Amino acid sequence: MRYDIGLDVGGTNLSAGVVDEEGRVISHAALPAGAGRSIDEITADMAKVSLMAVENAGLTLRDMASWGIGMPSYVNPRTGLLVHANCFGWRNVPIYRYLEPLIALPIYIENDANCAVLGETVAGAAKDFQNVVMLTLGTGVGGGIILNGRIYSGADGLGAELGHTKLFFRGRKCTCGQMGCIDGYCSARGLKETAKEMLTDGTLLWDLCHHDIRKLEAQMVTEAVQLGDQTAVEIWDLYLSQLAAAIGNFIAIFRPEAVILGGGVAKASDLLLNPLRKKVQESTFAAQEIGIPEMRLAQAGNDAGIIGAAVLEKYGIDRREK
Amino acid sequence: MRYDIGLDVGGTNLSAGVVDEEGRVISHAALPAGAGRSIDEITADMAKVSLMAVENAGLTLRDMASWGIGMPSYVNPRTGLLVHANCFGWRNVPIYRYLEPLIALPIYIENDANCAVLGETVAGAAKDFQNVVMLTLGTGVGGGIILNGRIYSGADGLGAELGHTKLFFRGRKCTCGQMGCIDGYCSARGLKETAKEMLTDGTLLWDLCHHDIRKLEAQMVTEAVQLGDQTAVEIWDLYLSQLAAAIGNFIAIFRPEAVILGGGVAKASDLLLNPLRKKVQESTFAAQEIGIPEMRLAQAGNDAGIIGAAVLEKYGIDRREK
Structure with missing residues (x-):
């Protein structure tokens, strides 16, 4: 061995x-x-x-x-x-x-x-696949690509920076210094930012953060969704649409067999995967003709x-x- | 032979x-x-x-x-x-x-x-390179990728659809049915669309299209830029910023040795390449630390x-x- x-x-x-x-x-x-x-x-x-x-x-x-x-x-x-x-x-x-x-x-x-x-890919959610895109939806958005069973990281080994591709021309300032990166919207931090922009008082989400917007955290959005808060449902729906557009871009480029989602936001698995699949189907080039890849949650954890x-x-x- | x-x-x-x-x-x-x-x-x-x-x-x-x-x-x-x-x-x-x-x-x-x-890559502008991204800025935006000297077209051969990746979340409707694709902004058609949105009367560009917005064509923008029209300068500057952001995305992913630009819009070579290089340098992830690829105009033409x-x-x- x-x-x-x-x-x-x-x-x-x-x-x-x-x-x-x-x-x-x-x-x-x-x-x-x-x-x-x-x-x-x-x-x-x-x-x-x-x-x-x-x-x-x-x-x-x-x-x-x-x-x-x-x-x-x-x-x-x-x-x-x-x-x-x-x-x-x-x-x-x-x-x-x-x-x-x-x-x-x-x-x-x-x-x-x-x-x-x-x-x-070796021992987790993408075990059966040779071509995989993974996004880790944590504090930031990490991205990794497997092509033909091996890591792909750009011609000079310094690329495949999926989280820092832009989906929002002249959008939010990102931690990397650019504007409108996926990282600034599809990360837990990005979700929190979107929630802050859309939050109104008198909502359950407003109660969850004790009427103090500084105390708002990303997971409160999914909590409030599960409690039926309409504002939270709208925030989460927008988040899923943004994430689906990002995933659609990587599918249009790489056409992987599987897309794997990990990180903190992916823990909201019941709220995430099914609605996201539908949105990816709608927002991916030629998805009707040629389909979309398998979408799975990460399994191997830490x-x-x-x-x-x-x-x-x-x-x-x-x-x-x- | x-x-x-x-x-x-x-x-x-x-x-x-x-x-x-x-x-x-x-x-x-x-x-x-x-x-x-x-x-x-x-x-x-x-x-x-x-x-x-x-x-x-x-x-x-x-x-x-x-x-x-x-x-x-x-x-x-x-x-x-x-x-x-x-x-x-x-x-x-x-x-x-x-x-x-x-x-x-x-x-x-x-x-x-x-x-x-x-x-x-075989006999034109990218002859010295093994890893190349090319964008053809024609009626639409065509995209092609060479990795290690060979065509790359996604895991199933149906990808690398660079023109139909999205840079403008919920942006303009594209011919492909999606919204906000690079194709709808960085193509000659996209440039014309942007010009229509920004055109005001009393400008040289307005004269060039004989005061009829339906007669506006993409190349009139660069014509008017060369004649010193301020509105055209602003339209062209926005176009270059959008194109630079798109190119920056592909650099962040593929880190190619060269980016080649072809198609009708690339014929405005004097107005295009130098200002674009500067904008790509500004709008590419980690460009300060690791640089940007060679940027060249296509040579082999038809x-x-x-x-x-x-x-x-x-x-x-x-x-x-x-």
Whole structure:
């Protein structure tokens, strides 16, 4: 049996696991990310938590084939540098030089959204498919693409930034500095923003946030929908229409076999998937003639990132400096 | 020397050429498309014009390696049928069965926008590149993508419909039935529409269309810009901003080495390329950190479609029924 280490690096936690060749996570370990510390300290803990996962599996480093790492960033294959990791304030970090002395295994580093879609494709909701688009509807919108079973990330490995494509010409200012990105509307933050724009007093949603718009949270919208609040129904309907238009764009371009939705907003599964399918059917080019892909919720949860990282040697992009 | 026949089928003309292995068109022939006639009659002329090109080259069918055809449609690889060719009113036509008895060569059929980008990549503006996005700014917006030197058209061969991705949520009604497609804004038709919305009397542009808004044409905008008309400058600036946002989306997804612009609007080359580069730099995700691709005007002109069709055997997608 082959084993690989998968490490999911987030702004809050470092989550590691040992993954077997069937894509099962056979052990877990976690440490706080400790953002704000030096690169030396954080990378040391990245190694430490990975070794903890190996120990928890009752195995040793010699049993491991590779060390795969998902990070909220990209390694530029031209330079071998991690372009930016906003959660740590890193810019152009020679990440391999920090990591290589710590664990003597082949190291693969990939964007975390790409790891998530790869994990879902290897062992989750998209297990039967070779061509998959995944959107993670969290604080922001993460996007990942699998083409022919492998991560696709643009010709230079720095693309497939689905969340930062624009659907709203001169729309809301986005965290990325652009305007009208999908991220600013289809994320939990975007839903909250839309709700703030549409909220009126005297509604259930207004009660849920205790008559203080600053206390409004995205999940209150779906709560209020379930309680039958008409304003919330309208907000949610608009949100679904926006998300459907975004998904329709990616279908028109990639024609994947499956579209997978993850992240916090996707937890509203009963309210999400069926109405969304209908709207995607209506707002996708030539859907009547050629149909739309399968649409599913992510299944692998937090493990998707660990699994995806662990299988990077097999299905990833070579991001090492040539 | 290897030779292939390339045939570019449009709603107005059937244009054929013999293409040598260097991607040069060594002979031409053309016939009217004769839209409205039967499939039998039109396909017979498709063969006739192709044989005329062979004769004009001083060669015979035995010197030809393949027959490549670009059409404003797609063959669905699952069914082997031409999905639709609006200019002829065709739907789900078993096109190979019509063509195979006419010329005994391997036949390859591809969307015309894909042929154009392939032609530009083999022997035109994108000759040095392996990853290319091309937009044809004609009556509509055609889009084609080359990844690793080959046509990319979505997982099922029916995608990469760049012109029918949406940039304007709930924007203008598009010819495809959707709303807010790039096609409805960045095409010559879209530019005309924007000009109609912004045109006021007492302007040079108003004079150019003889004070009759129905006579307004897209090229009058760039004419009026060159004459210093302020309203036309504003219309053109908005058009460029919209086009830049569209291009920025495709860069964020594909990170190609080059973006090629063709079609009628691209003929305004002096007014187009330099201001557009600046706007693309401003409206593309992470452009400051990782740059933007080369942006060039198409070079191969009408020959791009012929060349692209002729090299389909080498660089196309297998669309034959499996």
